[in-house]
Amino acid sequence: MSVELVAYVAFFLTMALTYAVMCLGLNVQWGQTGLFNVGVAGFVAIGAYVSALLTTPDAPDRFGGFGLPILVGWLGAALATGLASFLVGWLTIRLRADYLAIATFGVAVTVQLVALNLQSITGGPFGIGFIPRPFANLAGDPLAFSLLNLGVLIVVVALLYLALEHLLRSPWGRVLRAIREDETAALALGKNATRFRLQAFAIGGAIMGLAGATQAHFVGFIAPDNYVPLLTFQVWAMLIVGGSGNNRGAILGAILVWGIWAASAGAIASLFPPDQQARAAALRIVLIGIGLCAILLLRPRGILGEERIVSRHLARLKPARRTASNPTSPEP
Amino acid sequence: MTGPQPSALSTRALVAGYEPDLPIVRGVDFSIRSGELVIVLGPNGAGKSTFVKAIAGLVPIHSGATMLGGFDITAVPTHEKIRHGLAFVPQTENIFATMSIHDNLLLAANVLPKEKRSRRVADLYAMFPDLAARPSLRAGQLSGGQRQMLAVARALIVEPSVLILDEPSAGLSPKIVQEVFAQLKAINDTGVTIILVEQNVKAALAIADRAAILVEGQLRHEGPAATLAEDPIVAELYLGARPAGKAATP
Amino acid sequence: MNPQLIMDGLIAGAMIGLGAIGITLTYSILRFANFAHGEMISWGAYLALATSGLLGSLSGALLKPIGPFSFGWSLPLAVLAAVALTAGLALLVDALLFGPLRKRRSAVIIMVMASFGASLALRSLLEFIFTSKPVYFSKALQIALPLGGGLRATPDQLLSLAVAAILVVAIHILLTRTAIGRSMRAVSENQQLAGVAGIDARKVIRTVWMLGAGLACIAGVMAGLLVQIRPYMGFDLLLPLFAAAILGGIGSVPGAMLAGLIVGLAEALGVQLIGAEWRAAVAFMILVFVLLLRPQGLFGRAE
Ligand SMILES: Nc1ncnc2c1ncn2[C@@H]1O[C@H](COP(=O)(O)OP(=O)(O)OP(=O)(O)O)[C@@H](O)[C@H]1O
Ligand SMILES: [Mg+2]
Numbered sequence: 001m002s003v004e005l006v007a008y009v010a011f012f013l014t015m016a017l018t019y020a021v022m023c024l025g026l027n028v029q030w031g032q033t034g035l036f037n038v039g040v041a042g043f044v045a046i047g048a049y050v051s052a053l054l055t056t057p058d059a060p061d062r063f064g065g066f067g068l069p070i071l072v073g074w075l076g077a078a079l080a081t082g083l084a085s086f087l088v089g090w091l092t093i094r095l096r097a098d099y100l101a102i103a104t105f106g107v108a109v110t111v112q113l114v115a116l117n118l119q120s121i122t123g124g125p126f127g128i129g130f131i132p133r134p135f136a137n138l139a140g141d142p143l144a145f146s147l148l149n150l151g152v153l154i155v156v157v158a159l160l161y162l163a164l165e166h167l168l169r170s171p172w173g174r175v176l177r178a179i180r181e182d183e184t185a186a187l188a189l190g191k192n193a194t195r196f197r198l199q200a201f202a203i204g205g206a207i208m209g210l211a212g213a214t215q216a217h218f219v220g221f222i223a224p225d226n227y228v229p230l231l232t233f234q235v236w237a238m239l240i241v242g243g244s245g246n247n248r249g250a251i252l253g254a255i256l257v258w259g260i261w262a263a264s265a266g267a268i269a270s271l272f273p274p275d276q277q278a279r280a281a282a283l284r285i286v287l288i289g290i291g292l293c294a295i296l297l298l299r300p301r302g303i304l305g306e307e308r309i310v311s312r313h314l315a316r317l318k319p320a321r322r323t324a325s326n327p328t329s330p331e332p
Numbered sequence: 333m334t335g336p337q338p339s340a341l342s343t344r345a346l347v348a349g350y351e352p353d354l355p356i357v358r359g360v361d362f363s364i365r366s367g368e369l370v371i372v373l374g375p376n377g378a379g380k381s382t383f384v385k386a387i388a389g390l391v392p393i394h395s396g397a398t399m400l401g402g403f404d405i406t407a408v409p410t411h412e413k414i415r416h417g418l419a420f421v422p423q424t425e426n427i428f429a430t431m432s433i434h435d436n437l438l439l440a441a442n443v444l445p446k447e448k449r450s451r452r453v454a455d456l457y458a459m460f461p462d463l464a465a466r467p468s469l470r471a472g473q474l475s476g477g478q479r480q481m482l483a484v485a486r487a488l489i490v491e492p493s494v495l496i497l498d499e500p501s502a503g504l505s506p507k508i509v510q511e512v513f514a515q516l517k518a519i520n521d522t523g524v525t526i527i528l529v530e531q532n533v534k535a536a537l538a539i540a541d542r543a544a545i546l547v548e549g550q551l552r553h554e555g556p557a558a559t560l561a562e563d564p565i566v567a568e569l570y571l572g573a574r575p576a577g578k579a580a581t582p
Numbered sequence: 583m584n585p586q587l588i589m590d591g592l593i594a595g596a597m598i599g600l601g602a603i604g605i606t607l608t609y610s611i612l613r614f615a616n617f618a619h620g621e622m623i624s625w626g627a628y629l630a631l632a633t634s635g636l637l638g639s640l641s642g643a644l645l646k647p648i649g650p651f652s653f654g655w656s657l658p659l660a661v662l663a664a665v666a667l668t669a670g671l672a673l674l675v676d677a678l679l680f681g682p683l684r685k686r687r688s689a690v691i692i693m694v695m696a697s698f699g700a701s702l703a704l705r706s707l708l709e710f711i712f713t714s715k716p717v718y719f720s721k722a723l724q725i726a727l728p729l730g731g732g733l734r735a736t737p738d739q740l741l742s743l744a745v746a747a748i749l750v751v752a753i754h755i756l757l758t759r760t761a762i763g764r765s766m767r768a769v770s771e772n773q774q775l776a777g778v779a780g781i782d783a784r785k786v787i788r789t790v791w792m793l794g795a796g797l798a799c800i801a802g803v804m805a806g807l808l809v810q811i812r813p814y815m816g817f818d819l820l821l822p823l824f825a826a827a828i829l830g831g832i833g834s835v836p837g838a839m840l841a842g843l844i845v846g847l848a849e850a851l852g853v854q855l856i857g858a859e860w861r862a863a864v865a866f867m868i869l870v871f872v873l874l875l876r877p878q879g880l881f882g883r884a885e
Contacts, residue, residue: 092873102824105820105821106866109863110863113860233698282709286710292695292699297683300688409782410778414778422774427775431764438764439761439765440779440780486779
């Protein structure tokens with residue numbers, strides 16, 4: 001294999017793994033807890049901008065650059081995004097299920113707006129550049145550089161995966177599942193159920209923020225255009241394809257959908273003349289939109305489906321009381 | 333079961349439940365003659381509501397059939413059943429609380445031919461003067477007894493041949509229960525066949541012709557109301573209060 | 583305070599209100615927040631544009647401006663066709679996507695997600711067909727007429743306000759005084775009981791889609807007439823629409839319209855105080871305040 005190919009594959013996988021981190025975050029919110037976040041892009045953006053502000057060298061034309069170490073940036077990103085998620089969740093989780101969706105959508109729109117217009121902090125439409133990349137001193141050796149970056153992402157994803165799996169099997173994770181699957185349990189827990197949901201939403205948000213930060217540092221440059229609703233949609237597609245509720249599915253879905261996305265770029269672009277490339281891009285989005293709807297219709301459980309880690313007690317209880325968490329009124 | 337009159341409504345080996353793999357009603361053969369008033373009794377969670385909801389089309393039927401006056405209505409869509417003369421008053425949420433009394437009645441009258449609608453609404457007001465007093469009142473503000481009256485009025489507006497009521501006396505004071513039951517008896521006397529699911533056994537047996545007892549989704553006992561009321565074993569077994577939540581899990 | 587701000591706010595508010603009525607109706611009957619509703623606005627505008635262009639090419643006389651307005655007869659005729667086509671589009675999406683999901687009794691949130699997917703596909707399809715370049719119904723420039731008190735408005739703007747007002751009254755009467763309106767309220771309150779009472783929920787659902795899409799189409803035409811037509815026009819209105827629907831109280835038509843006007847006026851005020859680039863944040867602030875202070879909205883009942 002040629003060096004370029006290895007470097008390219010490493011680049012591709014690194015990028016895919018940053019999406020996998022987003023997916024893992026979304027999985028905590030949606031797969032584990034059933035909370036719908038339509039503003040993934042906004043939360044990812046918060047993480048990316050916070051980390052960029054903390055770690056970039058001092059810039060004369062805007063607030064910050066604090067030149068802090070990358071790890072501090074990542075930690076700050078996770079904390080800030082977790083806090084933002086907590087606030088949104090606190091506002092809406094006690095209300096109707098889809099008010100949370102609407103509120104998160106509002107967050108994404110507003111974050112985009114702030115990124116675009118608060119030039120003195122975010123750099124406006126041009127964004128923030130010179131975000132320090134891990135192993136930047138090796139940039140001269142593309143192979144080592146890309147492989148080491150891939151290694152960083154693999155470590156991040158692996159650690160997250162292990163932590164989340166552990167959490168899932170902890171008493172906390174079991175309660176979360178019980179709340180999601182059994183309305184009586186949720187009702188019995190009452191206020192506590194809201195607290196558990198809120199915790200899950202904040203943790204998921206923090207992971208998305210971390211994802212935004214790692215991606216920003218891997219690419220080295222961020223701008224508001226990176227955080228449009230399409231990103232939210234891609235992450236959703238990844239999770240659904242992989243199978244929501246399943247952490248391995250989340251990772252697999254991210255790699256798969258990112259692969260399809262990257263491959264379709266070339267394929268569709270080649271169908272259109274150079275002056276029609278904007279159209280080609282639009283068509284690609286149409287196809288992924290239809291694709292997601294088709295998966296919802298045809299294979300709602302995703303490729304891997306959900307892992308069953310229900311305690312035996314719950315498993316026995318379940319069939320008698322499966323009012324499907326939130327069934328819409330039946331079609332007569 | 334072969335009476336002089338044809339059966340107004342019957343079920344044959346009816347199996348029904350909320351989920352495909354979990355039948356709640358498990359093979360019920362039931363029949364009621366035209367003009368009869370039959371009460372369906374049974375402990376909490378026996379599947380009484382599920383049984384009548386299945387007949388009304390609100391719970392999926394897995395197998396078996398329901399016949400209305402010799403006509404198979406098993407597959408008739410829920411909203412069409414009323415046009416065939418089958419009216420149902422659910423156990424809870426049986427009126428449109430956010431709408432006025434008048435709108436509740438107009439809504440129900442909508443299945444009738446245009447020229448009959450206002451006459452039937454007027455008929456029902458005559459039958460339930462309490463409702464006629466304040467037709468623009470939001471139904472949610474009615475008292476418990478008045479709510480049941482409105483629910484019954486809503487069901488009767490189309491002049492059904494069979495009226496099914498699910499625990500209309502639940503939550504009412506004994507005096508109001510008597511009023512509701514007297515009203516039902518009067519309706520029954522006009523020729524409407526009535527199936528009455530009840531926990532209020534004593535009062536219900538007093539107006540019923542016949543009783544059927546449902547236990548764990550199956551018909552356990554059937555007989556004339558008079559003999560049932562005197563049968564101490566039946567009374568002790570099925571008519572006494574049982575702890576709630578004894579679900580009919582197989 | 584600049585009185586013109588009130589006029590701008592009212593006009594934006596009327597468009598938001600019309601869209602929000604559609605959101606509030608579909609929400610109260612189908613029970614999910616439809617993120618594809620904004621796309622009905624954009625599609626409505628483009629369908630009217632295409633039909634109007636077609637009519638104009640058939641007969642140039644149809645393009646001659648009517649009286650003081652900027653458009654010829656081709657536009658009102660095209661709007662009729664576009665309303666029908668947009669309603670058809672909504673029915674098509676329901677038949678292909680939401681209907682099957684409903685039949686399967688999918689969770690609310692799956693419906694929301696599906697609407698999100700449909701929104702993306704529909705919007706990008708417009709971009710694919712028409713590109714993202716803004717287009718206009720008419721290039722004619724209109725002089726704003728003085729209305730007294732420092733208020734000015736173009737004939738197009740006044741017509742739009744009048745149309746919005748008439749539509750709101752008509753929808754309100756439809757819901758409160760007619761059989762189909764009662765059926766809609768009944769299904770919205772209790773679909774099972776509505777079925778028992780002889781109401782065909784499928785018919786009601788179809789009616790609601792058509793009504794919502796028709797109103798969205800008209801809002802889209804208004805936006806196209808007064809501002810411009812872009813594939814993102816509806817999507818950019820989505821947050822104000824949701825804010826208005828929730829502020830007005832889910833299910834309330836007068837509430838949605840009143841809240842639409844409030845959101846429109848607040849946006850106009852925000853634009854003047856902090857700048858046009860922050861317009862979209864105003865709706866978000868309103869949304870946050872409603873969820874914080876009165877989540878059932880102005881006209882809604884606490885659950
Ligand atoms: N919507 C539902 N979905 C799933 N299972 C249900 C539902 N409603 C009731 N059940 C189950 O069906 C069984 C029978 O319930 P049903 O309401 O028919 O009993 P019932 O005899 O009417 O009791 P009650 O006297 O309390 O009204 C119970 O085990 C109950 O848990
Ligand atoms: Mg019952």
